[in-house]
Amino acid sequence: xxxxxxxxxxxxxxxxxxxxxxxxxxxxxxxxxxxxxxxxxxxxxxxxxxxxxxxxxxxxxxxxxxxxxxxxxxxxxxxxxxxxxxxxxxxxxxxxxxxxxxxxxxxxxxxxxxxxxxxxxxxxxxxxxxxxxxxxxxxxxxxxxxxxxxxxxxxxxxxxxxxxxxxxxxxxxxxxxxxxxxxxxxxxxxxxxxxxxxxxxxxxxxxxxxxxxxxxxxxxxxxxxxxxxxxxxxxxxxxxxxxxxxxxxxxxxxxxxxxxxxxxxxxxxxxxxxxxxxxxxxxxxxxxxxxxxxxxxxxxxxxxxxxxxxxxxxxxxxxxxxxxxxxxxxxxxxxxxxxxxxxxxxxxxxxxxxxxxxxxxxxxxxxxxxxxxxxxxxxxxxxxxxxxxxxxxxxxxxxxxxxxxxxxxxxxxxxxxxxxxxxxxxxxxxxxxxxxxxxxxxxxxxxxxxxxxxxxxxxxxxxxxxxxxxxxxxxxxxx
Numbered sequence: 001x002x003x004x005x006x007x008x009x010x011x012x013x014x015x016x017x018x019x020x021x022x023x024x025x026x027x028x029x030x031x032x033x034x035x036x037x038x039x040x041x042x043x044x045x046x047x048x049x050x051x052x053x054x055x056x057x058x059x060x061x062x063x064x065x066x067x068x069x070x071x072x073x074x075x076x077x078x079x080x081x082x083x084x085x086x087x088x089x090x091x092x093x094x095x096x097x098x099x100x101x102x103x104x105x106x107x108x109x110x111x112x113x114x115x116x117x118x119x120x121x122x123x124x125x126x127x128x129x130x131x132x133x134x135x136x137x138x139x140x141x142x143x144x145x146x147x148x149x150x151x152x153x154x155x156x157x158x159x160x161x162x163x164x165x166x167x168x169x170x171x172x173x174x175x176x177x178x179x180x181x182x183x184x185x186x187x188x189x190x191x192x193x194x195x196x197x198x199x200x201x202x203x204x205x206x207x208x209x210x211x212x213x214x215x216x217x218x219x220x221x222x223x224x225x226x227x228x229x230x231x232x233x234x235x236x237x238x239x240x241x242x243x244x245x246x247x248x249x250x251x252x253x254x255x256x257x258x259x260x261x262x263x264x265x266x267x268x269x270x271x272x273x274x275x276x277x278x279x280x281x282x283x284x285x286x287x288x289x290x291x292x293x294x295x296x297x298x299x300x301x302x303x304x305x306x307x308x309x310x311x312x313x314x315x316x317x318x319x320x321x322x323x324x325x326x327x328x329x330x331x332x333x334x335x336x337x338x339x340x341x342x343x344x345x346x347x348x349x350x351x352x353x354x355x356x357x358x359x360x361x362x363x364x365x366x367x368x369x370x371x372x373x374x375x376x377x378x379x380x381x382x383x384x385x386x387x388x389x390x391x392x393x394x395x396x397x398x399x400x401x402x403x404x405x406x407x408x409x410x411x412x413x414x415x416x417x418x419x420x421x422x423x424x425x426x427x428x429x430x431x432x433x434x435x436x437x438x439x440x441x442x443x444x445x446x447x448x449x450x451x452x453x454x455x456x457x458x459x460x461x462x463x464x465x466x467x468x469x470x471x472x473x474x475x476x477x478x479x
Contacts, residue, residue, distance in 0.1 A: 024070050024093040027063040028077060032101030039078040040064045045242040045280055069093055072187050073237020088116045090187045115186050125175060133168045136161050187234050194240045198223040221252055230267060233276035245284060257299035279316050282308050296337040305329035331438050341452050342436050346401060346424030349411055354424050357452055361397035363468055366446040370404045371413040373442045381417050382461040390465040403433050
């Protein structure tokens, strides 16, 4: 298995922007901890970062100090048993607090940060509401999941339970709305707003008198980021931004590369020059789509590299790393779905030249393999089985390429496995096959159409027949 280029490239340095020379001082006292260490960390996208370490003295006191102000976000005081306290840090950075391991939230007392104090008031409020709502929700689930209970419980009773839950949820929403109204510039207000979904108006009526059936989706997509401004990098240092980003590109956007590329460019433009959110979104798109599980999504990776790495906008990577990323994109670009496969002229077992493009077939299965490869020894016979069972009848031909140079082993494998199709190898070593077809492990299977355009790649042998049927069904729909 090949590791993604970015799997060992964790470029998020967390040496983030500094806003003044006033520095930060965070003093804490937590009863129940003594003579040990604790850590200061913060959220950053889907990661947690440790920024500092200090010692807890015998009475549970400790402090973190720095000459620079910390960028706004939710920070973590992490204890040796992996429990933690959250504190909100933004403008106020001279903070003192006390708590107790028995009741970290309930016993929290804060000085020097009104926002963190209000944050804990909210946590206590939400804890009370959750305590009231949980039994009601469990009762509703039990009734709905138990046929006997459901048959003996009046519908009015279930309705009353649900109304009580709804009333509690409305109390929580009102609390948040009142907070936003009273403290519009606070980080906690930004967090509350980011949790809100766009309110979709009624769809308009079209000229034909029917309602616009796509309006709700388009409105939701276009207004998804209204309450999550990508120009506010404070949200990066909360668990919310990454979750919203992932949801947007996995659940909201149509899953094809063109749609994703358009929306990613629109979103990146919304960062409005904020270097941290620009960096995170570009990084997320690049790492996610280089080795995406959906075939063809590497086109998103190529787009990101062309737009942001080749143009030297990816300021966080060094020159050598940038060159490697660009080289990877240049390798993948000619092999994207819909591109014509690179032509090769190989020699068969009689040393006769057989150009790939001379193979006349509705579909061509292009297989790269090595007779010494253990995985090939299992997969190539499966391709032969599929070929004999279904592919041959569909007018499919197989162009099978040995990428090594041991002619004796190659011919023996062909005979032993009864590979009755086009068998070729690069006798004169004319092609850098591994680079040309991105062969980092074997076997590799491509599916080409009658014009030798790539319609599938790195596809399992068992899926070839079904995928050809899928492609044919698309053709029929277009007629």
